[in-house]
Amino acid sequence: MRWECSRGIPASVGSTLARLNDDRQPKLSAELGELGLIERLTTRFGPAPAGETWAGDDAAVVRCPAETLLFATDLLVEGVDFDLGWCSGADVGWKAIAANVSDLAAMGGRPSAAVVAVGLGTGPSPALVDGLAEGMASASKRWHLGLVGGDLSGSGEVSVSVAMIGAPGPGGPVYRSGARPGDAICVTGALGGATEGLRLLRAGARGSDDPATARLIRRQLRPAARLDEGTALGGAGVSSMIDVSDGLLADLGHLLDASAAGCDLLPTAIPVDPDLVAVTERWPESRPGPANGAGAEPLTSALTGGEDFELLFTIEEGRLAELGPLVEAGVSRIGTVTRGGRFVGRRAFEEWEQQGWDHLRPR
Numbered sequence: 001m002r003w004e005c006s007r008g009i010p011a012s013v014g015s016t017l018a019r020l021n022d023d024r025q026p027k028l029s030a031e032l033g034e035l036g037l038i039e040r041l042t043t044r045f046g047p048a049p050a051g052e053t054w055a056g057d058d059a060a061v062v063r064c065p066a067e068t069l070l071f072a073t074d075l076l077v078e079g080v081d082f083d084l085g086w087c088s089g090a091d092v093g094w095k096a097i098a099a100n101v102s103d104l105a106a107m108g109g110r111p112s113a114a115v116v117a118v119g120l121g122t123g124p125s126p127a128l129v130d131g132l133a134e135g136m137a138s139a140s141k142r143w144h145l146g147l148v149g150g151d152l153s154g155s156g157e158v159s160v161s162v163a164m165i166g167a168p169g170p171g172g173p174v175y176r177s178g179a180r181p182g183d184a185i186c187v188t189g190a191l192g193g194a195t196e197g198l199r200l201l202r203a204g205a206r207g208s209d210d211p212a213t214a215r216l217i218r219r220q221l222r223p224a225a226r227l228d229e230g231t232a233l234g235g236a237g238v239s240s241m242i243d244v245s246d247g248l249l250a251d252l253g254h255l256l257d258a259s260a261a262g263c264d265l266l267p268t269a270i271p272v273d274p275d276l277v278a279v280t281e282r283w284p285e286s287r288p289g290p291a292n293g294a295g296a297e298p299l300t301s302a303l304t305g306g307e308d309f310e311l312l313f314t315i316e317e318g319r320l321a322e323l324g325p326l327v328e329a330g331v332s333r334i335g336t337v338t339r340g341g342r343f344v345g346r347r348a349f350e351e352w353e354q355q356g357w358d359h360l361r362p363r
């Protein structure tokens with residue numbers, strides 16, 4: 001990979017082309033050549049605007065969106081983050097982009113360009129490659145960023161790693177570290193749906209014609225990054241922000257660690273996904289109990305379930321009223337920053353988390 005001048009962003013579709021002709025990987029090269037993988041990927045990701053060069057050279061050349069850049073990456077690995085038994089390549093491609101967009105949104109910024117590295121597993125199929133490309137292309141279009149280059153290789157498992165740059169908002173990046181005692185703690189949208197969607201997928205519910213079930217599965221497979229909300233919140237001067245990828249309590253824990261603060265959350269104020277509540281009420285007997293590590297109660301799922309990609313933030317109490325009209329997804333005020341411990345109601349975070357589950361835990 002060659003690094004261009006300081007205004008250039010490295011990306012290396014060119015090295016992929018070199019690899020395709022590299023006889024150290026004869027089997028994969030033959031398969032890749034036969035499938036025309038590069039064409040399948042690159043034809044979807046253009047054209048580059050005037051003055052930029054995307055795929056097709058040693059590195060992509062893009063304009064810097066700002067003097068100070070936001071730069072994020074996220075890795076999805078088969079068997080850890082997804083299972084091709086219950087999701088498609090397009091779902092994986094979409095989520096790989098969405099997770100990065102969400103991270104930039106959580107800084108109050110907006111994405112401009114991304115590169116992707118794909119491990120195709122041991123037996124890449126045209127459907128998988130087409131799906132990955134389609135999912136990444138549609139998510140990139142959705143959030144108006146350029147997918148400017150990438151690399152492919154054979155691998156033990158399928159993996160997708162996206163690196164993304166973007167620009168902070170006019171007020172600069174919003175950090176996790178700015179929460180102060182007395183600030184209101186708020187979250188956009190609703191929580192727990194993505195975790196419930198995962199549970200439903202594992203139970204074989206994909207393709208269900210029940211609307212609530214379908215929406216929950218979609219929250220897991222096609223998450224919506226809160227990009228416009230992040231821009232609006234950054235512009236409104238929130239004191240700290242993070243996206244909910246690991247779960248509300250885990251991510252609030254990260255924010256409070258960075259801010260050296262505690263919190264009191266009100267259990268009844270947590271915005272539990274209404275579809276999660278509906279599905280739970282319909283089939284209570286099918287739900288796993290806390291003993292096997294899964295969240296039995298909707299509130300526990302909302303507190304500990306990951307991948308909702310909502311935005312969690314703090315703001316001075318007196319400025320809360322300004323936010324409502326700015327945030328399309330809606331905002332729930334769920335608690336207050338304190339100098340003390342971390343509680344939901346009278347129970348410490350740890351007690352709730354013991355009932356939840358960790359998406360990195362082996363399955």
Ligand SMILES: [Mg+2]
Binds near residue numbers: 103
């Ligand atoms: Mg994040």
